[in-house]
Amino acid sequence: MTDVQLQLRPELGRDEPIDDTRVEELISLTQKEIFAYSNFLNQLLAQQSAIIDRDITHLTDRTQRAEECSMLARQLSEERKEIMLQVLAHTRPCKELATLEQVIPMVKSQYATRLKELRENLIEVLEKIKQTNQRTAFLLKESIRYVNRNLQIIGQELDQSDSYSTDGKVHKKNQLPVIFKIA
């Protein structure tokens, strides 16, 4: 991931002070965002456990909660983005490209230290979410394969022999469709 360079708007000037209230708001919101993503991570881990334990009820429940948590976390991320844009408005950034890394050098040192900490925590939890998601994707893929295989056994869909039509042509049996494919 590379940061996007700030695009300055000359008419505003670089030395205008940044509103401390806004920075404090950003810090508070980032804390809430980290908390929300941590909750989201917990739900994903619980979802993973449910897949391992083959507990459908728990899995369905956790999936739903994970969706709710992800929506909340995303919403908080969007709000953080808005605040960052407001914080960086004094330094005239391009509206779509605002990151914490850009904000940190612009604020007072005590805020910068705190924001740096929060940023590291946020990156860590997001990385964990990404890894957990990848593992869950693998487990789900295997589980779907296992379920489909069992359904094939029960449905006795194992006969792959060819058949002849009345005109003598051989019809090759198509691979029986898997009932569900994971992307």
Place this chain on the structure above:
Amino acid sequence: MSGIRNTLEIARSALVSSQMALDVTGNNIANANTEGYSRRRAVMKSEYQRTAQNFVIGKGVIVSRIERTRDQYIESQLRTQQQSLSYWETMQTKYARLEDIFTEPSETGLGEMMSRFFDSWQGLATDPQSFTARNDVLQKANSLAAKFRSTTKHISDLKDEIRSEFNKQLEKFNSLAEQLAEINIQLPLSQEQAADLLDRRDNLLMQMNKIVNVQTMENEYGQVTISLGGKVLLENSKVIKVVEGSADEPLNTIHWEDNSRASKASNGQLAALATFHDETLQDYSDQLDELATSLVEKVNELHKTGYGLEGSTNVNFFDPSTTGAADIRVSSEVADNAEKIAASEDGNGGNGEIARKIAQLVNDSTVVNNSFSFHDYYGATIARLGNDVQDTTVKRDGQKMLVNQARTHQEAVSGVSLDEEMTNLIQFQRAYQAAAKLINVVDEMMDTILRMV
């Protein structure tokens, strides 16, 4: 690097566990119709490890055990019902054999032969000097006596057959006990095959319960301790075998090889065989004996007062040393010379009064136990046999229903239902489908959010 290794380990363990779970399901489906098979379930468990910093992190999944689905209470009920079913099935089979021995009603049955015997005396009464009539009486008497003897012999043969069957069941019982001892030895050592061993164990216990009513206790390894009538015959690997009893004691006396006090069977095949041998067959034998000795006594009583054609008197018609139906026969005096048949009351050759009185014995209702005629007594015996056959058939059929009911309950718990497996699988599929959608959403979300940090 440790993160990648951990991910791979989780992936590997998930793969191995899925394979094992697939094997379990395949095994269930393949054994759906195997008698005594109980459905298996792979129980998954998350694995964890502690890091150097004392954090607990996930290591994937393992199959902690393969569980067999069995309800002990239902098993116990089924065994008890099976004992009773085996009892009544055996009784019904033996009663049916006894019915075949008596062959009533028929032209060759004892009842018909008694009728012909008394009819022949009526024939002699009308023509006492006729040698044809005298030979007819002799022939009918011999046939009747032979029928008594053969019926008793068949009952005695059936008794011997039952004793032999009883002893064979004892051998089978010993063999089952030895096989159970083998399983007791293997169970604590083979946790991987425990489910198969326990299925075999339950199968052997069911066979044992068909033979006799044993009591079973199980420890935490699934090893069984078995007792019969308070005597422990199997504990861990130690078996105390049953041995055959002697022929002159009741059949229901089960001896042990260590000479401890004998036990009795109260249910199952052994109990039925013993009851039928010691009580039922003895009852019917006794009744036949009663009938035979009454016949000999009453006929001889009259015959001795009469006169033969050559003037002989005080002659027994039947051998007076008869003890019962097993040895009834025409006396040697009469058998060797038909003229000695005492038809006359006063010594005149044309008088057939004694023959008439003997013929009339058939209508006398005090000849057996001072309460019955010959036919009434025999008729009651046959009627009782018919009732007993019907009674045991009804009980057998009723018990079969109870066993089927218990078995249905057992199947509901332990049986493999392909429909249920399919339903479960489709439910899993739906749940996974929903979870997979979330995967894609999260994947996109992470890409976006990480750019904003």
